[in-house]
Amino acid sequence: MKALAQLRVSMAGLHIWGGLCFGWLLYAVFLTGTLSYYRDEISLWMRPELQTRLVEPSEAAQRAIRRLETIGQGAYRWLIEMPDARMPVASLAVWREAGPGPRFQREAFDPASRAPSPARATHGGDFLYYFHFDLHMPWRLGRFLVGIAAMAMLVAIASGVIVHRRIFADFFTFRPGRAQRSWLDAHNAAGVLALPYHVMITYTGLVPLMFLYLPQGIDLAFPGQRASFFAATGQSLPTPPAAGRPAPLVDLAPLVAEAMRRWGGKEVGRIDVRRPLDAHARIELTASDASHLSHGRGRLVFDGTDGRLLSSDADASWVVATERAMYGLHLARFADPALRALLFLSGVAGTAMVGTGLLLWAAARRRKAGEAPQRTGHRLVDILNVATIAGLPVAIGAFFWANRLLPAALPGRAGWEVDAFFAAWAAAALHAALRPRAAAWVEQLAAAAVLLACLPLLNALATGRGLHRSLTAGDWVFAGFDLCALAAGLLLALLALRAGRPAAVRTRSRPGPARPRGSGA
Amino acid sequence: MPSLLLRLLAATAGTYLLAMAWVTAFARAWPGPPADGVLLGTMTSFLAGMLAILWIFATGSAWRASAGLALLTAALWLIALLAGAP
Numbered sequence: 001m002k003a004l005a006q007l008r009v010s011m012a013g014l015h016i017w018g019g020l021c022f023g024w025l026l027y028a029v030f031l032t033g034t035l036s037y038y039r040d041e042i043s044l045w046m047r048p049e050l051q052t053r054l055v056e057p058s059e060a061a062q063r064a065i066r067r068l069e070t071i072g073q074g075a076y077r078w079l080i081e082m083p084d085a086r087m088p089v090a091s092l093a094v095w096r097e098a099g100p101g102p103r104f105q106r107e108a109f110d111p112a113s114r115a116p117s118p119a120r121a122t123h124g125g126d127f128l129y130y131f132h133f134d135l136h137m138p139w140r141l142g143r144f145l146v147g148i149a150a151m152a153m154l155v156a157i158a159s160g161v162i163v164h165r166r167i168f169a170d171f172f173t174f175r176p177g178r179a180q181r182s183w184l185d186a187h188n189a190a191g192v193l194a195l196p197y198h199v200m201i202t203y204t205g206l207v208p209l210m211f212l213y214l215p216q217g218i219d220l221a222f223p224g225q226r227a228s229f230f231a232a233t234g235q236s237l238p239t240p241p242a243a244g245r246p247a248p249l250v251d252l253a254p255l256v257a258e259a260m261r262r263w264g265g266k267e268v269g270r271i272d273v274r275r276p277l278d279a280h281a282r283i284e285l286t287a288s289d290a291s292h293l294s295h296g297r298g299r300l301v302f303d304g305t306d307g308r309l310l311s312s313d314a315d316a317s318w319v320v321a322t323e324r325a326m327y328g329l330h331l332a333r334f335a336d337p338a339l340r341a342l343l344f345l346s347g348v349a350g351t352a353m354v355g356t357g358l359l360l361w362a363a364a365r366r367r368k369a370g371e372a373p374q375r376t377g378h379r380l381v382d383i384l385n386v387a388t389i390a391g392l393p394v395a396i397g398a399f400f401w402a403n404r405l406l407p408a409a410l411p412g413r414a415g416w417e418v419d420a421f422f423a424a425w426a427a428a429a430l431h432a433a434l435r436p437r438a439a440a441w442v443e444q445l446a447a448a449a450v451l452l453a454c455l456p457l458l459n460a461l462a463t464g465r466g467l468h469r470s471l472t473a474g475d476w477v478f479a480g481f482d483l484c485a486l487a488a489g490l491l492l493a494l495l496a497l498r499a500g501r502p503a504a505v506r507t508r509s510r511p512g513p514a515r516p517r518g519s520g521a
Numbered sequence: 522m523p524s525l526l527l528r529l530l531a532a533t534a535g536t537y538l539l540a541m542a543w544v545t546a547f548a549r550a551w552p553g554p555p556a557d558g559v560l561l562g563t564m565t566s567f568l569a570g571m572l573a574i575l576w577i578f579a580t581g582s583a584w585r586a587s588a589g590l591a592l593l594t595a596a597l598w599l600i601a602l603l604a605g606a607p
Binding site: 006007010011013014151154155158159162203206207210211214216217218220221222229232233317319320322323326 | 540555579
C-alpha cells in the first residue's frame, strides 16, 4: 500500500507540473483543433458570397483542368481538391520550380461559373486548422512545440488516471472551499467522461507528423530516398523527371469514371497531376475521404498522356492500413453530422479539461497562500490563465469580426484577418497583465461573450444571410454557425457573471462525498 | 534538486534517444517489408516514450531510473546492431 501511495504522489507531481508547463499551449491546440471539425463550414461562413451549386464530378474536374491550363503553365505539379457536399468550390494549387513567378499558388475555383471564386479573400477555417499544429510559427517551430506538448499530454493523461482515485482529491484539498472543489469536479468530469477520446485524439495527433519528429527510421531503411518510402506507404506520389517534350493531358472524364467504378461509386476527392503537359505526366486520383474512416482511401495512378492505369493501392499491408486509419481518425473527415457533433463536444470537453486544470492549479495555490502577498510565479500563472483561457476566445471572435468588417477588396485581406486575431490576443495578454486578476477575468470573458454573441447580428447586417433568412431557407451552415456563436457567447457570459460574483457571497460548504456539482466549465 | 534535474534530463533527451533506438531496432529487425518496420516502430515509439517518462518519475531513485533507461536504450541498439543492415 505504501508503494502505491508513493506512486500516486510522484504521478501527481508529474501530472500537476507537466500539466502546468504545457497547459496553455494544449488549451490553444485543443480549442482551435476542436473548431477544425467544422473547418469547411467555418470557411463557408467566412465566404458569404459563395453559392452552393454543385457540378457533376467529371465535368467539374475537366473545368478545373481547363483553369489550371491557364494559371498553371510551367508548373511541375497541379493539385485539385474536388468540391463535395460540405464545400462547393474546388481548391486548385500549383507548384513551380525556381524561375519567374510564384513557387506556390493557390486558388479557390468555382466549377459552376468556371472562374475563380468571387468570394472575399480569407484563410477561413484553414487558419484555425493550421494554427492547431503549426501555431503560425516559422521553421516548423510550432510543429515541434505541438509535438512536445502532445507527448506531455499523453503523459498527463496516463499519470492523471493513476492519480485519480483518491490522492488527487487529497492533494489539492489544502483548505477545502467551493471554488477549488468545483474546478476539481469539473476537471475530473471533463477528463473522465471523454477519456477514450482524449487518448485517441492525442495519440493520433502525433501520427501525422511523426516523421518530422523521428525521421531516423526512414533514413535507415531508405537511405537518401524518403520519397520512395512515402510512395511505398501510400502517402504521396514521387514526381517523375520531366521528359522535356510537351504533350497534351489526357481527357479526365474516362479516368474519373474508371476510378468511381473501381471504388464502388465512391467519388474522387483529389486529382494530383505531376509534370502536367509533359510527355512524362502522371495523374493520381484519390477517393474522397468524406465517407471513409481511413485516410488511405482508394488511389489510382494513370499515365497522363494516354490514360493507362499504372498502379493502384488495392493491397496495402496491415501496418500501412493501421497508420492510415489513425490519420483518418484524427482528421475525422469521414464523420456524418451526428458523429461530428459528438466529436466536437468531446473536443470541447478536452478543452475544458485543460482549462479547468490550469484554474485548479491557481486556485489551490491561492488557497494555500491565504492572505500572504502573491508570489511572482503565481501572478504569472494568473496572467497566462486569463490571457489564454479568455484571451483566445477574444482573438477568435476578433478574427470573425475582421472577416465581416474588412472591405472585400482590401489588398492582403486574408493576412489582415490573421493580424486581427493576433492583435486581439496580444491586447488580451496586455490587459491581463495590467488589470487585477478578478477584473481581468470578468472583462475578458465579457469581451469574448459580446464578440461571439453579436456575430449573428453582425452577419445579418453585413450580409444578406442573417439568422432569420438562413433558418427559413434551411441553410444549415449559416444557421449552425450563427447559433453556435450565440451559444458560445452565452456560455462565456455565464462564466463572466460567475467570475464577477464576489468570493464572500459564495456559501462555504463542507466537502461532501465526491459528487459533481454542476459543470463549472 | 539535482535528482529532479536528472529526471528531467532523462525524460527529455534520454527518452528521445530511447525513441530513436526503438525506431532503429524496428527498422532493422522487423521481418516484414522495411516500410512496415519503419511505420510500426515510429508509431509505437511514442507509447514507449510515454511509458519511459512515467517510469522515470515513478522510480524511487533518479539514478536508478536513468541507469534503467540507459540500459534499455543500449539493449535496443544491440538488437539493431545484431539485426544488421536492413
